[in-house]
Amino acid sequence: MDLGQFLSDANNLAWLIPVGPLLAFLVITLITNKATLVSADEGGHYADHNHPAYPGLKVPVVADWSRVASIVVGMSGVIAAWLISIAVVTNAAGVADFGKYVLESSVRWMDTGAGGFSMGVLVDPATVAMLIMVPLACTLIFIYSIGYMAHDPRQARFFSLIALFSGAMLTLVVADNLLLLFVGWEIMGLCSFMLIGFWFEKPSAYKAAVKAFTTTRVADVIMLLGIAYLYAVTGTLSFREIVYNVEVLEGLAELPAIIIPGLSAAGLIGICLIIGTIGKSAQFPLHVWLPDAMEGPTPVSAMIHAAAMVSAGIFALLRMFPLFEAGGHPHDGVYTPPLLLMAIAGSLTAIFAATIALAQNDVKKVLAYSTISQLGFMVAALGIGAFVAAFFHLLTHAFFKALLFMASGSVIHGMEHGEHHVHHHAHDDEDEHDHAHETPLLAAESHGHDAHDTASHDAHGHDAHGHGEHTAHAPHFDPQDMMNMGGLRKTMPVTFITFLIGGLSLAGFPLVTAGFWSKDEILLDAWYGVTNGYGPHALVFVLLAISAFLTAFYTMRQIGLTFMGEARTEEAKHANLGRGVVAFTMTLPLVVLAFFAIFAGFVGVHPDFPIFGSIFSPNGNPFFDFITTSLAVKPEKVGFYWVPVLTSFAVGLGGIGLGYLMYWRKPLVAGQEDPLVKILGTTLHTTLKNKYYFDELYTIIFILPAQWFSKNVAYEFLDKGVIDGTLHFTGRLFTWIGDFIKVMNAWLIDGFGDGLSEMIGRAGIWFRRMQSGSVQQYLLIVALAAIVIVIVFALSTGVLQAAP
């Protein structure tokens, strides 16, 4: 087909969006990812805590040209995706009555006896909203990775994987049917497996990778069943034909489901799909994988937690939302089972994860639990029918959470830098470096920095320290532990400011942050239900308000512990990003994201909000009006209430204020215990710190019994014992029968047949022996013969049978 002609049709352009990153993945994997073998014990760039050295082994280290080429290819791919996305969004803006009319294009993919499948792309308002966020976030993550992974011997592989990840996410975003969405969904699952286990030598990393994959896989298979059932019922998986089609939705809502009485087909399918999201977006009780996923390099965390994977779970819910709602009407207090499931699971997750986040000391783990909690906000919002608010929060959260993760990555990087400084450099050259720290971080590349940084990474290897579980030989130093930080605002000012902006947005600092506006929308929707006396609305309102308070508090705690006060360790005192390309690429994305963390909120301001409403939404809430145009059943607008707004103010400012008092006014000094321990009590604090012992619980009730069962019952007892045992018994039985027949054979048949000839032969030998000429022998034979004759005679005449 003529490509130019194909692409000149605006409907087809969206096909190209995932192509860039996918092509980049192929090119890097097949062509540019070339390693040179370096002897690990000779030093070089190779060894650090993520890449153990092996004496005598030559290890692959990505060649310099390969590193550069892979970065160039990866960047080109993702930037192409971004540019095409912009073009698609522009095209979409040009469509009259967009939403009712959309851009779509599909091809026949597979024929089966019963119908078949098409694959296609769909650009509707939901897609457009995602296309504004995802490619931008991906591009920034790529830029960040140039610096963050600059010294990793597998940087080329890293770029190929995040390119595949982006490609899969974009595929999912533009998919026009559930099957293609599922394909993107699973490939992301694979990429997260590969990226979490990127440093695959570390047991903690590969365990986390396997855990993430299998946990989400459980949910995915249930989702797949839901998809299969949906197809069996409707004969299609296309979004437009199912969720934007009132007749189909009504039909599904009225059709009784299989297996479970009292549930409609829509309800059963909905529950299956929601379980898929519970796995993907790490909702309770399948949340356990996400904190462990922090084992991956930090840009991966941003990718998983903000731009891609977990957002994908929410996006799938948003896509299928009309199906969940079918048969119910949350605006009037009529809930369907899927809605209730979301309301309960979401709000419980929100508060559950927020409490765990309180007691974490690892800078990334706090953010991980915060992510789980914020996703809970979105799921809960969907459960009460607040479709628009949930979508809004998804977008703002993506920006500020990507920002927070990358900023925390910078902190970790800075701490590692500082650690090297402490362990490696003699004190006499410290002045020089302190001097360097004062220079602006965004300064142009300076001479000597590279050498410094290279040396620093050497040092990591020799010190053999590590993250997380990695046990070190030398004094253990954890660059992610906030207790080791403090005072970083001085040495890392840009990171501090951007982190603060992201943190305030997450905390919902009133009026000026994006997080405030989206969270406020959710509370507004929930409060509307409270005024009408709807139970689930009330549950969501109360739990989310408390969670919002906790969120504000732990965010301030995190910032306080990291940046405020004085450095609690020597390492923290010397923590910085250095200068040059590394620092620049790690800082630029923070600045861009900080912008969105503030301003993204103004697209969805409630029109009746005092002052702000008349500035940003004079003609009604723009985000609301845009995103709902394609829905068959439009959600009702909720009026303006003061209670939720004041609640937002109160919990946001209250949490921030409390955190300020506890961790900013009186910053922790070295060796001091977290004041929270005293307030919560040791038992509660330890429980929270250990995440309510869910990992341990799952190990005891699922993993150990499964292992025991598979080994002892299934394999040893059933397979080797019963099945093979029966077989061997049968075999032995036949052997016995065979032996028996053989013996019988030997006696009767052989005995007769063979025996005859043998007897003749033997007789010959025997007779020959007889002619030995030995007189004694003759006598013996005669004697024997006489005895035999006597016996035979006796037997035949009955002499011996005289006795009764």
Added chain:
Amino acid sequence: MENTGLSLVTVVLFLPLVGFSILLFIPDAQSRNIKYTALGTSLVTFALSLVMWANFDAANPALQMVQRWEWLPQYGIGYYVGIDGLNMIMVVLTTFIMSIGILSSFNAHVIQERGREKLYYLFMLLLQWAMIGVFVVQDLIIFYIFWEVTLVPMYFLVGIWGGEKRVYAAVKFFLYTMAGSILMLLALLYVGTQAGTFAVPEIIAGIQAGTISFPLDGLFSTQSILFLGFFIAFAIKVPIWPLHSWLPDAHVQAPTAGSVILAGVLLKMGSYGMIRFLLPMFPEASVAWAPIIALLAVIGIIYGAWVSFAQTDMKKLVAYSSVSHMGFIVLGIFAMTSIGIQGSIIQMVNHGISTGGLFLIVGMLYERRHTKDLAAFGGIWKAMPLLGAISLVVVLSSMGMPGLNGFIGEFTILLGSMGSTVLGIGFTVVAALGIILAAIYMLNFFQRIFMGELDKEENKNLPKLEWNEIAVLVPIVVLAIWIGLQPAPFMNPSDATVESLVAQVVPDTTTVAQLPEAGQGE
């Protein structure tokens, strides 16, 4: 049709025998010539089978490229071959896997150690001939002959070039399969004598027309007994739980190529037989027995997966995973929906590719370390990055990753069993559990070999992949991705035949209540 000279099917069938004859005249010492003659034969056969595919008319459900010679006309026995949607792709799979198997044997340590290289390749070609025969032959007696002939070369391949317990495994394999085929022989003799012909299409036509009938009134009436006679033979071959216990032993003891062929093709003879013979010849019995067989299949899925998880021997792990995967195929067949059976056919191909690939990988590791114990490995990704990457693709294909081939088969089978008239939805749900377990044991397999610290001295300087090793793995990876992304060319050939087959067996094919107007899906 019968007078147009040799059919392409006949040519493909007998080419391996031609190679076999040539090989006979090559002196034992000329190792190189022996290898390349065998490889050349299998490659030419593969190429011709592709030509056969190209000339295949997918829209026509009937047998094509038919060739028929009379042999014992008084009994209705004759040489009768042809291809349709059911067996065409199986023939291609056979020729493909055989080429892979032969090429992968080039450096096999065990052949150098035990010698008799020529004999090895003679058996390989004999096996290829017999397997193609099983797939293309349409006469029951000749089918039976080919079916039994496949045993002999496999028996010797395992028995001569196998592992330590090779004799036990070979005998177990032989006796087990033989026991099943005796029952089939009795059943097929009865069918043939009753029908007056052994030509399967004619028997099926007779059954359709009502001129031949085997009464079915109750689970153990004539048709049922005949059905079981065939079924048990096929079930042992597949193998269906609990008749699987020959498989792990045979796989573990067989040389690499033997395992690849066993998993890749030999097992499929059973599932192919079910589609080709059981469903159309005994439609009522098939429907009646379907729930029981599906139950065994589902047990096999879960059981195989679970036992696989417990294994420490790499080959055993893969062998039990086969039990699980083959359960899916049987479930798809006895769902008796066209999408389910099509799914089963493509899944036979997929399983051949992915499990064949897994055995190749295990074999390569074995060649280097002379152990199959998972505990002996760890961190191999670092020592052999290319093998690590390829293995990941194969592992993912085996566990049904979307975007790769395994997913296509599993998904269509799930769809098929969900929409089945003869099976309840419970089968689908439990089978889906197998997909979860597959992820667990396959990731366990991958992680224990390739991830973790490279801490064993012996693993640090493993030789790189040889050219022939790369040459066998690359097509497998390419096919896994190709079928995963574009399944249509691989599934379309079976479309028409399966459609007409299902129409013969069960006229109405859905139980799941459907929306009346919803199915506008083009």
